[in-house]
Amino acid sequence: MQINLTGHHIEITASLRGYVEEKFTKLERHFDQINNVHVILNVQKMQQTAEAKIHLKKGEVFAVSEHADMYAAIDSLIDKLDRQVIKHKEKLIKH
Numbered sequence: 001m002q003i004n005l006t007g008h009h010i011e012i013t014a015s016l017r018g019y020v021e022e023k024f025t026k027l028e029r030h031f032d033q034i035n036n037v038h039v040i041l042n043v044q045k046m047q048q049t050a051e052a053k054i055h056l057k058k059g060e061v062f063a064v065s066e067h068a069d070m071y072a073a074i075d076s077l078i079d080k081l082d083r084q085v086i087k088h089k090e091k092l093i094k095h
Contacts, residue, residue, distance in 0.1 A: 001034045008042040010070070016041070019071060023078045031085045033057040041070065050077045061089055 005012055005020055027033055035055045042049040045070055050073040051064040063080040067073035 001028055002036050004036070004038045006040045008040065010041055010043045012041070013089070016070070020074060023074060026078060027054075027082060027085055030082060031056065031089050033084075041074075043070075047072045050074050052077055052081060054081060054085070056085070056088060058092065061085060061088060 003021060003024055023041060024037060033053065033056060035057070037052060037054050039050065039052045042051070044094055046068060047066055048068060048070040049064065049066045050070065052062070054061040061081060061084045063077055063084065065073045065077035067076060
């Protein structure tokens, strides 16, 4: 799985990059056919936004999360993506 991490108005530190990579390994345990992940971290005034687009086998998943803390926004983003990836996996099994 390749993770592309982009920051808008924020510097991507090693600890932030490590945190994102650690969280996305959770998704990889649920669905191992994740090809590419594009994560954008954005800061506007007091609002921290994290968004991600995952390229899966036979589909794409997109989610956005906002919070006052960047780490909390990433946690919320991972939860949203986790639900969508599991739903996508169930659809593939049904077909």
